[in-house]
Amino acid sequence: MLIIFFRTLILYFMVVVVMRIMGKQQIGQLQPYEFVVALMIADLVAVPMQNKGIPLLSGIIPILTLMVSQLFLSYISMKSLRCRSLICGTPAILIKKGKIITSQLQQERYNINDLLEELRVAGYPNIADVEYAILETNGNLSVIPKVTKRPVNPEDLNLSPQYEGLPLPIIIDGQIIEKNIKDANIDLNMLNDQLKMWKVDDIKDVILASLDPNNILTVYKREE
Amino acid sequence: MKYVLPLITIIVALIILIDIAAYNYLNTTSQNFNNTIIKIEKDVNNGKWDSAKNKIEKLDKTWNKINSKWAILIEHNEIDEIDITLAKLKSYIYTNNKNFSLAELKTLNEKFKHIPVSEKLILENIL
Numbered sequence: 001m002l003i004i005f006f007r008t009l010i011l012y013f014m015v016v017v018v019m020r021i022m023g024k025q026q027i028g029q030l031q032p033y034e035f036v037v038a039l040m041i042a043d044l045v046a047v048p049m050q051n052k053g054i055p056l057l058s059g060i061i062p063i064l065t066l067m068v069s070q071l072f073l074s075y076i077s078m079k080s081l082r083c084r085s086l087i088c089g090t091p092a093i094l095i096k097k098g099k100i101i102t103s104q105l106q107q108e109r110y111n112i113n114d115l116l117e118e119l120r121v122a123g124y125p126n127i128a129d130v131e132y133a134i135l136e137t138n139g140n141l142s143v144i145p146k147v148t149k150r151p152v153n154p155e156d157l158n159l160s161p162q163y164e165g166l167p168l169p170i171i172i173d174g175q176i177i178e179k180n181i182k183d184a185n186i187d188l189n190m191l192n193d194q195l196k197m198w199k200v201d202d203i204k205d206v207i208l209a210s211l212d213p214n215n216i217l218t219v220y221k222r223e224e
Numbered sequence: 225m226k227y228v229l230p231l232i233t234i235i236v237a238l239i240i241l242i243d244i245a246a247y248n249y250l251n252t253t254s255q256n257f258n259n260t261i262i263k264i265e266k267d268v269n270n271g272k273w274d275s276a277k278n279k280i281e282k283l284d285k286t287w288n289k290i291n292s293k294w295a296i297l298i299e300h301n302e303i304d305e306i307d308i309t310l311a312k313l314k315s316y317i318y319t320n321n322k323n324f325s326l327a328e329l330k331t332l333n334e335k336f337k338h339i340p341v342s343e344k345l346i347l348e349n350i351l
Contacts, residue, residue: 001239001242001243001246001297002239002240002243002345003343003345003349003350005239005243006345006350007350010350052299052342052349053299055351056350056351057351
């Protein structure tokens with residue numbers, strides 16, 4: 001029992017490391033070659049995890065081989081445009097200038113119902129509102145609406161809003177993030193003053209404190 | 225989230241306890257079997273076939289009681305292998321075949337020795 005426990009632990013942490021090395025994309029956003037690797041790793045790990053008769057190395061070696069192959073393919077697809085289109089495919093335009101391109105639909109084995117479903121998911125229940133719909137290489141459908149149907153931008157209203165930078169988290173789970181304090185260019189006295197304004201006695205009560213670009217601190221306290 | 229650490233501790237402690245108990249159980253029962261096998265071996269060597277028959281009958285009964293418990297702890301094909309060896313051994317002893325009996329006794333002895341070793345928490349078994 002403990003043998004299986006340790007084998008599972010070793011393989012689990014190994015797969016976590018391998019997945020971290022391989023990239024940050026989520027399962028739904030994987031390219032075909034990444035998806036294949038994820039599926040194969042899941043299957044490869046399951047067998048040596050439960051079968052003590054199989055040496056752990058015969059589970060580890062294929063995982064490492066898959067990782068190397070995946071890294072190799074992603075390297076090639078990064079360096080060469082031609083290889084990228086071969087490995088990942090190219091985006092397919094399903095709706096062009098408001099017209100459905102049936103030949104592309106057939107080529108991608110995408111039927112009208114699939115198209116309507118994806119458009120609804122993207123927030124366009126009426127196909128007439130769509131100018132372009134592009135099926136991306138990872139299977140997601142990007143929708144570009146007609147100009148008259150897109151949301152209004154400040155630019156359309158001739159407005160020039162103030163610059164909005166990135167709010168920096170200064171305290172997370174009661175711990176001060178020193179790096180962000182340095183980046184925000186504030187000192188601890190100023191932080192303490194702002195915390196006093198929020199009636200914070202103990203820094204451990206703070207679950208999140210973030211500083212916006214105008215140096216205004218927003219504090220979220222733990223529930224009492 | 226407060227329950228996470230206690231839950232992990234309880235489950236890990238439970239696995240460790242079950243593993244220790246299982247290993248001890250397998251070790252003691254297989255040692256008992258091996259002691260009987262050594263006695264049968266002596267009987268066969270001395271030509272005491274009636275005594276050997278009685279002992280193998282007892283061993284078979286005990287094995288039939290225990291193997292269902294072993295099935296929870298070890299791989300089922302190992303139990304099948306012991307079943308087959310025991311059946312061969314019985315027929316060799318009943319036909320007073322000394323050479324084959326001794327060979328099967330050795331095989332059975334090795335199988336019983338091997339089981340606790342294969343369940344022991346050692347690096348060789350993990351890797």
